[in-house]
Amino acid sequence: MKQTVAYAKELDGKDELKKFRDKFHIPLQENGEEHIYLCGNSLGLQPKTTKVYIKQELDDWAAYGVEGHLHAKNPWLPYHEYLNDTMAKVVGAKPIEVVVMNTLSVNLHLLMATFYRPTKERYKILIESDAFPSDRYAVESQLKFHGYADGLVELKPREGETLLRHDDIEAKIEAQGDEIALILIGCPNYYTGQVFNIKRIAELGHKKGCMVGIDLAHGAGNLKLELHDSEIDFAAWCTYKYLNSGPGSVGGCFIHERHAKAYDLPRFAGWWGHDKETRFGMRDDFNPIPGAEGWQLSNPPILSLAAIKASLDIFGEVGMEVLRKKSVELTGYLENLLKELLASEVEIITPKNPEERGCQLSLQLVSGYGKQVFKAITKRGVIADWREPNVIRIAPAPLYNSFEDVFKFVSILKEELQK
Numbered sequence: 001m002k003q004t005v006a007y008a009k010e011l012d013g014k015d016e017l018k019k020f021r022d023k024f025h026i027p028l029q030e031n032g033e034e035h036i037y038l039c040g041n042s043l044g045l046q047p048k049t050t051k052v053y054i055k056q057e058l059d060d061w062a063a064y065g066v067e068g069h070l071h072a073k074n075p076w077l078p079y080h081e082y083l084n085d086t087m088a089k090v091v092g093a094k095p096i097e098v099v100v101m102n103t104l105s106v107n108l109h110l111l112m113a114t115f116y117r118p119t120k121e122r123y124k125i126l127i128e129s130d131a132f133p134s135d136r137y138a139v140e141s142q143l144k145f146h147g148y149a150d151g152l153v154e155l156k157p158r159e160g161e162t163l164l165r166h167d168d169i170e171a172k173i174e175a176q177g178d179e180i181a182l183i184l185i186g187c188p189n190y191y192t193g194q195v196f197n198i199k200r201i202a203e204l205g206h207k208k209g210c211m212v213g214i215d216l217a218h219g220a221g222n223l224k225l226e227l228h229d230s231e232i233d234f235a236a237w238c239t240y241k242y243l244n245s246g247p248g249s250v251g252g253c254f255i256h257e258r259h260a261k262a263y264d265l266p267r268f269a270g271w272w273g274h275d276k277e278t279r280f281g282m283r284d285d286f287n288p289i290p291g292a293e294g295w296q297l298s299n300p301p302i303l304s305l306a307a308i309k310a311s312l313d314i315f316g317e318v319g320m321e322v323l324r325k326k327s328v329e330l331t332g333y334l335e336n337l338l339k340e341l342l343a344s345e346v347e348i349i350t351p352k353n354p355e356e357r358g359c360q361l362s363l364q365l366v367s368g369y370g371k372q373v374f375k376a377i378t379k380r381g382v383i384a385d386w387r388e389p390n391v392i393r394i395a396p397a398p399l400y401n402s403f404e405d406v407f408k409f410v411s412i413l414k415e416e417l418q419k
């Protein structure tokens with residue numbers, strides 16, 4: 001492979017998604033040049049249309065007040081429904097299986113209220129040992145809430161390894177599945193970027209009688225997911241990472257169709273999950289909407305949903321198939337450059353097999369001076385992400401990152417490592 005910027009530009013020239021970069025605001029450095037933004041796994045960039053979509057709702061609020069619920073250009077009452085079809089496509093689900101509501105950690109709790117039903121014999125929750133802190137806090141607090149503080153079971157990499165082996169996950173479920181009430185896995189893992197075979201985990205878990213939930217904070221808008229076919233019970237994700245919907249934006253949920261009409265499942269309820277025909281009657285017994293919508297509590301923040309709509313309209317135009325194809329190429333290019341130019345300095349802890357990762361590569365510097373180098377590349381315009389103790393996460397997002405971004409990043413990293 002040619003290690004030149006000219007070659008990177010040649011690859012950009014052939015990129016069928018090239019024009020989509022222009023649809024985003026790329027943050028500028030003080031010198032006026034664009035940042036090399038490789039942090040879409042923390043906060044995705046802003047589509048240029050977001051302002052237009054939000055302004056529409058602000059204008060309609062100004063013009064109509066409360067009447068906007070029915071008379072806004074996009075009436076607010078059913079606004080969350082406008083997101084369902086595209087969101088369902090993004091995660092490989094049926095529209096009845098998804099809803100956009102609340103935020104991720106809140107949704108994990110609400111979904112555990114339904115799907116974590118511990119008994120004396122079966123009360124444990126299985127998570128990755130390096131699960132995202134919020135997920136861990138949520139799970140630990142659920143265990144304590146139900147009086148089973150000792151119920152945390154962790155999937156740990158083997159001594160001296162950083163990734164989980166599929167065989168070990170299977171063995172754990174096989175060995176302890178009878179005591180496990182819920183399996184909750186992040187896919188991909190936020191730290192290592194490792195993707196798990198969620199269909200296989202669901203199959204094994206269900207065979208043992210466990211519920212299976214997936215945190216897709218790093219998966220939604222990144223991987224080509226098939227949630228319906230995977231048979232998992234539920235999933236939750238945020239929309240501010242790869243889904244580019246703005247800081248703290250409202251999250252997404254998946255509840256498998258087989259639970260759509262399971263009205264006897266316990267749940268924490270609110271009026272927005274109640275039958276739409278009688279919602280404003282205000283006197284009826286709670287009568288949930290079939291499907292994921294029936295788990296809603298509050299009427300949602302329309303300004304945030306408008307930003308999500310702006311972004312999903314772009315995803316709808318591209319499609320996850322095409323997006324994922326570019327993503328595999330772009331991340332493969334990053335991997336190759338690192339291997340060719342920095343093999344002895346940089347270790348990639350993310351799996352080598354593209355099937356077992358999304359766009360992110362997690363890098364460890366052999367020298368151990370990770371933090372200093374991270375600061376140095378930041379000064380030079382690279383926006384990436386540092387995770388203690390020793391990982392730089394690099395996530396080229398295929399919607400707006402270019403091969404040139406990737407080349408520039410590796411060049412800057414190389415120069416700083418040589419200092």
Ligand SMILES: *Cc1c(COP(=O)(O)O)cnc(C)c1O
Pocket residue numbers: 103104105106132134135186190215217218238
């Ligand atoms: C980003 C992220 C979160 C953040 O949760 P919020 O409730 O949206 O603040 C939680 N879990 C994982 C795995 C994440 O990557």
